[in-house]
Every structure is written in C-alpha cells, then in structure tokens.
Amino acid sequence: MVSNVGRDSEDISTAYWRSYQFVGSLIAIVLVGHSLFLGYVLPVNVLSIINQDIGPSNNVTLISLVFTLVSGVCLLLVGRISDVVGRRYFIIGGQAFGLIGSIVCANAKSINMVIGGTVFVGLSGAVANLYPLLVQELMPNKYRGYGQAAVTLAMVPTLGFGPLIARSLVTYTALSWRWCYWLNVIVTGLAIILLATCYFPPNFHQLNTNMTKMQEFKQLDYGGFVLYCAGLILILLGFSWPSSQYTWRDPHVISTLVVGCACLISFVVYEICMPLKQPLLPMHLFKIRTFVAVVIVGSVGQMVYFALNILWPQQITTLYTTNNMKIGAISCTTGAALALGEVITGPFFKAVGHARWQIVASAVGLTAFCGMMAATNANTQAMAIAGTIIAGIFVGWIEMVCIVTATLVVPPEDIGSASAFFASVRAVSGTIAVSIYVVIFSNELTANLPKEIVPAVVGAGLPVGSVPLLFEAVSNGTATALNAVPGINPGIIAALKIATKTAYSSSFKMVYLSSLGFGGFAVAASFFAKNVDQFMTDFVNKTVVNKSRHVKEKTGDAELV
Structure with missing residues (x-):
C-alpha cells in the first residue's frame, strides 16, 4: 500500500x-x-x-x-x-x-x-x-x-x-x-x-x-486559538465600526482596537514561548523571508485594490450612470480584469521565472494605475474603465505570483497553515483598507460638496437665502423636495448636478492618491522576495486516490494508477 x-x-x-x-x-x-x-x-x-x-x-x-x-x-x-x-x-x-x-x-x-x-x-x-x-x-x-x-x-x-x-x-x-x-x-x-x-x-x-486522533486533539493549540480569535474579532470590529456606527474617537472603537492588538501580541508571545506540539501558527514560517515578503505584498497590494473595489461602483453611480444593469456591467471590470490577470500570467510563472522581479513589476504596475485613477472625472468614463481594467490585471498578477510562491517556499506539512494565515491577513488588511478609504472619502465629500455647490448654484441665480433649503432638499433625495426650493429652476438644477459631480470627483481623487502610500509599501516589500526556480520540480504535495482501486504493488514499489 x-x-x-x-x-x-x-x-x-x-x-x-x-x-x-x-x-x-x-x-x-x-x-x-x-x-x-x-x-x-x-x-x-x-x-x-x-x-x-x-x-x-x-x-x-x-x-x-x-x-x-x-x-x-x-x-x-x-x-x-x-x-x-x-x-x-x-x-x-x-x-x-x-x-x-x-x-x-x-x-x-x-x-x-x-x-x-x-x-x-x-x-x-x-x-x-x-x-x-x-x-x-x-x-x-x-x-x-x-x-x-x-x-x-x-x-x-x-x-x-x-x-x-x-x-x-x-x-x-x-x-x-x-x-x-x-x-x-x-x-x-x-x-x-x-x-x-x-x-x-x-x-x-x-x-x-x-x-x-485523541492524542493529536489533546495537543492542539487551544490557548493560541482563543487569543487569535479574540484579537482578530476585536480588530475587525474596531475597523468596521467607524464606517457605520461609531466615530474613530468613540471609546468603543479605541478600546476594541487596543484590546484586539494586545490579544494578537499576546498570541505571538504565546506561540513563541510555549512548548507547543501543534502550534496554531508555526513561528518558523516567519523565518522564511520570501513567505513574509509575499504575505506583505499580497495583503498590502489588496489594500490598494480595495480602493477600486469599494469606490468604483459608487463612482459609476454618481458620475456616469444610474441604470441598474449598466452599473452592474461596468462594475465587473475590476473582478473580470483580476481573473484575466491571473489567467494571462499563470502560464508564464515558470516559463519567465525570476519570481522576485515578477512580484516587483506587478506591485509597481498596480500602484501606478490605481494612482492614475485620481485623474478621472465625470468626463473621462473611458479612461476610468481602462484604468480599472489595467489595474485589475496587475492585481491578478500579484495574486497569482504571491499565492503560488507562498505555497512553494513553505514546508509541505505546513502548506495549509501558511495559506490560511495569508488569507486571514488579507481579510484583515481588506477591512482596514475599507475603513480608511471610507473615512477619507466621507471627510473629503463633506468639505467638497458645499465648496463646489454654493458658488455654482448662486452663480446660476439661486437666492443666497435658499442655499440652506437646497441642501436640505438634496439630503431628502426627491425631485419634489428639490423643486420646492424657492427660486429653483432647470438652469440651477443643471448647475447643481455638475457641481455635485465635481465634488465627488475631487473626493474620489484623494482616496486614489491615498492608496499610493500602501502601494509604495508593497513595492518596497517586494524587493525582499527571492526567486523560487529551485522549487519548480515534479513534486506533488498530495494525491486524491481511493487506494483500494488506484494503487497497486509493482516490484516492491507502489505505483499510483
């Protein structure tokens, strides 16, 4: 057998x-x-x-x-x-x-x-x-x-x-x-x-x-699991709340993040210091430089991508179209381009080799084209679509090369732990990115709307005394409320729409520019990866056979058939 x-x-x-x-x-x-x-x-x-x-x-x-x-x-x-x-x-x-x-x-x-x-x-x-x-x-x-x-x-x-x-x-x-x-x-x-x-x-x-089985289950890292779960839940909650329930300065958010960080630090100390037979996260993985590098690049690169993933549907709705089906179709450019990037670059991973430089190039490309989105506005729909497609392709390249490299450089017996940790870090980094981008966008939009709208509508003939009523009508979101504003006319409404789009464009711009910081960090981390050509062998980690039907003995050696 x-x-x-x-x-x-x-x-x-x-x-x-x-x-x-x-x-x-x-x-x-x-x-x-x-x-x-x-x-x-x-x-x-x-x-x-x-x-x-x-x-x-x-x-x-x-x-x-x-x-x-x-x-x-x-x-x-x-x-x-x-x-x-x-x-x-x-x-x-x-x-x-x-x-x-x-x-x-x-x-x-x-x-x-x-x-x-x-x-x-x-x-x-x-x-x-x-x-x-x-x-x-x-x-x-x-x-x-x-x-x-x-x-x-x-x-x-x-x-x-x-x-x-x-x-x-x-x-x-x-x-x-x-x-x-x-x-x-x-x-x-x-x-x-x-x-x-x-x-x-x-x-x-x-x-x-x-x-x-009982001996193995007794040796599982229950203490590490409690610390890890507590820390991760608190971190995710702390970064999620500011987008919906609480402000960043609220004690709920601050205390949750502080305790969450303390739990995760305690988890690392626990994993290092305790004589664990089956640690939840083997610490020797962090001695593998390339693994650490691809985890950072893959996770931080995803934070750059989340700027597109979160903002693009909203950008489509506010700047380009309100048609439900068109929004759905154009929103697909990021996900479809990501898939296209992986499909295009996957076959070249071994043929081209030099995984380190593939990681560097993909990180640079993603950062550049996501930052390029800062130049888009209500009049550059084609440019915006092209930008999301090209950036998405680079995201796919990053995902492909980082996922494959991460599974190659770790010991075969730890491949599940390594892949799960990579996925967990990406989940946390994605949540953090969403929270940061939402805060930046909200703050920018709050400042830009009155800055753009007031001079536009007053210049179009709206009485200054009607400006507060106009903002109330805009918040109401109905045509009836808007038409009830004293002094309103079609020309003012047209000026309002243009000014609103300008305010949104300026707000989107700042979020895309903020993503450059994450992108720069990913580019820096990518240089610490090493090439993995020596791992490109015939080794197969696992097979899926029913031994009674697919295994035979041949001259003393077992052969899968």
Whole structure:
C-alpha cells in the first residue's frame, strides 16, 4: 500500500491524471470556489435591495460584517487542523454549512434571519477561501502557475461577473435577490456529492503514523486559538465600526482596537514561548523571508485594490450612470480584469521565472494605475474603465505570483497553515483598507460638496437665502423636495448636478492618491522576495486516490494508477 502524501509526478501513472477521482476533485474544488462568491459577493452587491424587500433594518450592514468575522476567524483554524487530520471532511463540512446557511437566507423573512444564515455561510467561506490551496497541492510544483490560472479561469462567472449576475437576478427573476442564495444551494449540493465520491486526500492515519486522533486533539493549540480569535474579532470590529456606527474617537472603537492588538501580541508571545506540539501558527514560517515578503505584498497590494473595489461602483453611480444593469456591467471590470490577470500570467510563472522581479513589476504596475485613477472625472468614463481594467490585471498578477510562491517556499506539512494565515491577513488588511478609504472619502465629500455647490448654484441665480433649503432638499433625495426650493429652476438644477459631480470627483481623487502610500509599501516589500526556480520540480504535495482501486504493488514499489 502507498500513502498519497508527497511524491514525484514521475512516480504517478498517467492514468491517475485522467481518473474520475482526480477530475472529479478538480470540478468539486471549482464549485467550492464558486460557493465563496455566490454566498458573499452576489448578496453584498444587492444589500440595499434586500433591505427594501424584508427590512428596512439598520442591521443590514451586519450581513457583510458577520461573513468577514466568521470566515476570517476560522480560516487559520481550518488550515492548521486540516494539515494535521486531513482536509476531506473539513471541505465537505464547510460546503454543508454553506448549504444550510444559504437555505436559511433564501427563505428569510427578516434581515436578522439573513444575518443568522450568514453565520453558516461564513463558516463555509472559511473553508472555501482555501480553494487555491486545494488546487496547488494536487499539482506538480512546476505546474502550479498553470493550476492557478486554470482555476481562476473557471471562477470567471462569479469572480468576474458577480455584480452583473446579482443585478440581473433582481431585475429579471421573480425570486429576485433570493436566487443569489438558491444558486449557492445548488452549487454547494453538487460540490458535496463530488467531494464525497471523488476527493480522498491523505487522511489522518496517512498524515500521522505515530499518534491516535485523541492524542493529536489533546495537543492542539487551544490557548493560541482563543487569543487569535479574540484579537482578530476585536480588530475587525474596531475597523468596521467607524464606517457605520461609531466615530474613530468613540471609546468603543479605541478600546476594541487596543484590546484586539494586545490579544494578537499576546498570541505571538504565546506561540513563541510555549512548548507547543501543534502550534496554531508555526513561528518558523516567519523565518522564511520570501513567505513574509509575499504575505506583505499580497495583503498590502489588496489594500490598494480595495480602493477600486469599494469606490468604483459608487463612482459609476454618481458620475456616469444610474441604470441598474449598466452599473452592474461596468462594475465587473475590476473582478473580470483580476481573473484575466491571473489567467494571462499563470502560464508564464515558470516559463519567465525570476519570481522576485515578477512580484516587483506587478506591485509597481498596480500602484501606478490605481494612482492614475485620481485623474478621472465625470468626463473621462473611458479612461476610468481602462484604468480599472489595467489595474485589475496587475492585481491578478500579484495574486497569482504571491499565492503560488507562498505555497512553494513553505514546508509541505505546513502548506495549509501558511495559506490560511495569508488569507486571514488579507481579510484583515481588506477591512482596514475599507475603513480608511471610507473615512477619507466621507471627510473629503463633506468639505467638497458645499465648496463646489454654493458658488455654482448662486452663480446660476439661486437666492443666497435658499442655499440652506437646497441642501436640505438634496439630503431628502426627491425631485419634489428639490423643486420646492424657492427660486429653483432647470438652469440651477443643471448647475447643481455638475457641481455635485465635481465634488465627488475631487473626493474620489484623494482616496486614489491615498492608496499610493500602501502601494509604495508593497513595492518596497517586494524587493525582499527571492526567486523560487529551485522549487519548480515534479513534486506533488498530495494525491486524491481511493487506494483500494488506484494503487497497486509493482516490484516492491507502489505505483499510483
């Protein structure tokens, strides 16, 4: 008998690569990836419509926050424990949670019911976030770039066109937004069937030959998990609250961030000082310079990308169009371009080599073209679309090279922990970026609206005494309120619209410029990465075989067939 842990591809029969188990596992992993985007990206794009249908509720923003908290906190736990006991039942269990949560959300009668279902969807998301890892560890090292490109290409429908799909479901189907969740029910159900019949990665006994399951579970790092979870939850809450409930100076925010930072510092000290047999996060990973560099570049680079991800839909709405379908279609440029970037650059990862310079070039390109968005305004729609596409392609390049490099340079037995930590850091950095960008944008818009509107409308003939009433009407948001302002006329309304767009353009500009700071940090960190040509071998981390059917003994040596 042979273990399906770590072997050269030359020792694996060609029949294995065509077997139903290998092909079925790849299809299942693609479905797992789709469940991540169906369960989160699609609903988040239509939150306002969900709130109109079964609300209104001030808790609607908790839908996205709960998903981020639950998936972010559980990521490292899933990665580490599945390294120890095997991934099969974690992946199947994660999809089962997604199935249950999506059924709850699809049948929700209130916002609180959607939030409750999102807890289960978030647990599923913690597992689904690792879909790139699941592909990487089944591929020979030298083909991991191709593997990342292929799985990203398969993700294009939901990764690239999620906003358009969500708005199309709302516009053209009777179930409206509920189809976002029903689609996830279908996808997770199919994934569970394929995983149960095809996906047989190394199990506990193949990964641990000297210990029982009870012995392994006794040695798990429960203390580290408590500190890590507490710190991460508090950090995520602290950076999320200023965009919705509290100001930055509020004691709730300050105390939460301080205690959260203290917990994470305590976690690091605990992991270093305690004699742990199974640490939650092996500290020796941080001695691998290239791993640290790609985590920083990938996470900080994502913070630059979030400037586009958060602002672009709003920029489209306020500057270019209010048509629901057009907004959905144009919003897809960032996600579709990210996928395109990974698909284009994946095959060249090994052929070009010099991973270090690929990381540097991608970080420079992303920073430059995201900063270029600061030059866009209401009259440069084509330039703005082109900018988001080019920046998105560079994001895809960063994601591809960082994800592949991170899985190559760490020990095979720690690949789950390393990938989960990388994903967790990206979740935290994304939340921090959103909070910072929202604050900058809000402050700039508050200052720019009166600065642009007052001289414009007064110059167009609005009496000075009507200016306060005009701002009240604008806040009201209805044409009736606007037409009731004394002295208003079509010329003044036209001047108001132009001035409002100018104010928004100036506010967007400052956020895009602020992203240059994060981009510069990513560029600096990229120079610390090393080339990984020596890792581009035939080594396959794991295989997915049912040993009774796919393993035979041949002249004393086991061969996968």
